Amino acid sequence: MKIVRLILLILHVGIFLLLSGMLMNTYVPPKIFPWLNLLSLAFPGLIFGYIVLTIFWIFSWKKRAFVFLFLGLLFFNSTIRWINYSPAKNETPDLKIVSLNAKNGNLGVKNIESFINAQNADVVLLQEYGGEKDYHLDGLKRFPDTAIVAVFSKFRIVAHKELVKGNYDHTNVYATQADIAIKGKILRFINVHLQPFRFEKDMVKLEGSNSQDKEKLKNIVKRLIPVFKTHQDEIKIIRKAIEVSPYPVILAGDFNSVPSSYEYYHLVEGLQDAFVESGRGSATSFHDYKFPIRIDYIFASKTIQPITYKVDRSVHISDHYPVIATFKLNK
Numbered sequence: 001m002k003i004v005r006l007i008l009l010i011l012h013v014g015i016f017l018l019l020s021g022m023l024m025n026t027y028v029p030p031k032i033f034p035w036l037n038l039l040s041l042a043f044p045g046l047i048f049g050y051i052v053l054t055i056f057w058i059f060s061w062k063k064r065a066f067v068f069l070f071l072g073l074l075f076f077n078s079t080i081r082w083i084n085y086s087p088a089k090n091e092t093p094d095l096k097i098v099s100l101n102a103k104n105g106n107l108g109v110k111n112i113e114s115f116i117n118a119q120n121a122d123v124v125l126l127q128e129y130g131g132e133k134d135y136h137l138d139g140l141k142r143f144p145d146t147a148i149v150a151v152f153s154k155f156r157i158v159a160h161k162e163l164v165k166g167n168y169d170h171t172n173v174y175a176t177q178a179d180i181a182i183k184g185k186i187l188r189f190i191n192v193h194l195q196p197f198r199f200e201k202d203m204v205k206l207e208g209s210n211s212q213d214k215e216k217l218k219n220i221v222k223r224l225i226p227v228f229k230t231h232q233d234e235i236k237i238i239r240k241a242i243e244v245s246p247y248p249v250i251l252a253g254d255f256n257s258v259p260s261s262y263e264y265y266h267l268v269e270g271l272q273d274a275f276v277e278s279g280r281g282s283a284t285s286f287h288d289y290k291f292p293i294r295i296d297y298i299f300a301s302k303t304i305q306p307i308t309y310k311v312d313r314s315v316h317i318s319d320h321y322p323v324i325a326t327f328k329l330n331k
Contacts, residue, residue, distance in 0.1 A: 005060070012053040012068060019046050019075055025262040030228035037228045038221070040261040044292045047079055081259035082294055084279045086309075093307040093326035094183060096121045099298055101193070101254040101320040105130035111317045113137060116152075119324065123180065124152040127193035127254045146173040149191045149253070155182045163190070163241055164234045174234065175253075177241050185329055187304075188245045190238060192253035194263065195230045197223050231256070231263050239266065248301035250327075254320065256295055259283075264297075271299040272306065274325045279309035288319040298325045305329075 022039040030037050039046075054072060057065035098121040102112055109130065116124055117138045124140060131147045140152035143160060151157070157178050164175035175192045242249050251271060257263030275283045275297070285296035300306060305328040312322045 005062075008053060008056065009064070012050070012057075015046050015050045015053070016068070016071060018042070019050065019078075022046075022078070022260050023074065025260060026265045028262070030225070030232050030262055034225045034228045037262050038224065040258050040264075041224075043078060043258065043260055044082065047075060050075070078260045080276055081264070081273065081283065082292070083282050084276060086276075086278045086280060089278065089305075089307050091305065091307050091328050094329040095123070095187075095304075095327045097123050097125065097250065097252065097298060097325050097327070098322055099125040099127075099191075099252040099296060099325075100322045101127040101296065101318055102129045103318040103320065104128050105133045105135075107317050109133050109135060111315075115312075115315050115317055115322065116140075121324070122154050122182065123189060123250075125189065125191040125252050126150045126152070127191070143178065146176065148172050148174055148193050149176055151176065151178045151189060151191055153178070153180050155180050158186060161241075164192075164237050166195070175238055177245075179247060183329065186247045187329075188241075188247045188249045190241060190249060190251045190253075192238060192251065192255060192267075194234055194254070194256045195227050196256055197227050227256070228262070235263060235266050239269070242270065248303050250298065250300050250304065252298040252323075254296050258294055267297075268299055270302075272302055274298045274300055274306040274309045274327075277309070278306040278325070279311075281311075283311060285311050285321050285323060286319065287313075287316075287321060296320055296323045298323055300327060 018039055021036055022043060024036050025040060028036050050072060054065060054068045057068060096119070098116055098119050105112060113136055124137060127149050129150045135142065137152050139154050142150055142152050143157050157180050159179040161177050162173045163177055164173065166172040166174060174195060175190065177188055177190045179186055179188050242251065249271065251267060255263055255267065282292065283294045284292040286293040298309070307326045307328055310324045312324060315322065
């Protein structure tokens with residue numbers, strides 16, 4: 001039994017070190033050392049293993065349990081970005097937002113229209129909405145008309161600007177900003193679809209053969225690392241739009257990045273994650289794989305109060321679940 005406990009202790013320390021390395025994404029950009037960003041993808045599995053082993057030490061009446069419990073607090077913030085339980089807020093919201101990667105409308109534009117029209121949202125941010133596909137959303141006008149992202153608003157759009165274009169196809173716009181006049185205030189909405197990894201299911205599904213799986217893992221890493229580096233360049237442009245904004249900012253969309261990644265840390269800087277502030281349950285938003293993945297977000301300036309945040313798992317209108325948040329503007 002001592003040997004088993006020694007092996008488990010070494011495993012536990014190893015998981016702790018990997019989780020600690022993940023936290024370094026705050027400081028180390030992908031162009032310097034992209035491997036740390038890979039650790040963020042493994043967070044759900046790593047933290048689950050860490051918790052299970054901590055419970056094992058508790059039931060084994062080992063003093064090391066208290067050490068691991070204390071060290072586990074380092075990962076509390078990382079955990080509530082995935083799973084959270086915020087108390088209900090007795091505030092009446094002023095603003096309702098829906099953000100959705102529509103998967104180019106492949107599962108039916110009418111299905112997306114029906115869902116969004118039922119929400120009675122003030123602003124809708126779509127990513128991969130299908131280029132020239134025509135959406136008829138009640139009381140909402142679309143602006144601008146780009147191939148990747150689109151903003152639909154009940155309110156007047158005062159100004160608009162394209163922020164990020166694709167590395168390979170400069171006709172594709174991956175991030176835009178729209179200044180919208182809402183109830184006597186102007187808010188800057190930044191709609192983001194960071195460069196995708198372009199994975200298909202069969203590219204990430206392991207076959208059970210050591211040689212084939214090893215080759216697939218190599219190919220996955222080869223795709224991930226260049227995109228991490230591209231994200232670093234895109235984030236620099238988006239950060240500038242946030243920092244120079246004369247208005248409060250709402251940043252939303254498909255970041256193609258998980259919590260605790262370099263992308264998350266640097267996009268949320270100076271903003272608040274609406275899920276962390278007001279969400280309940282799991283924030284997992286991409287459901288095409290069985291592994292829990294959160295890549296869709298709504299962030300807001302600290303002068304805007306998040307009231308509710310919901311990932312709507314009742315509909316399958318895309319490979320992403322819609323993200324719905326409400327806010328109070330006069331915080």
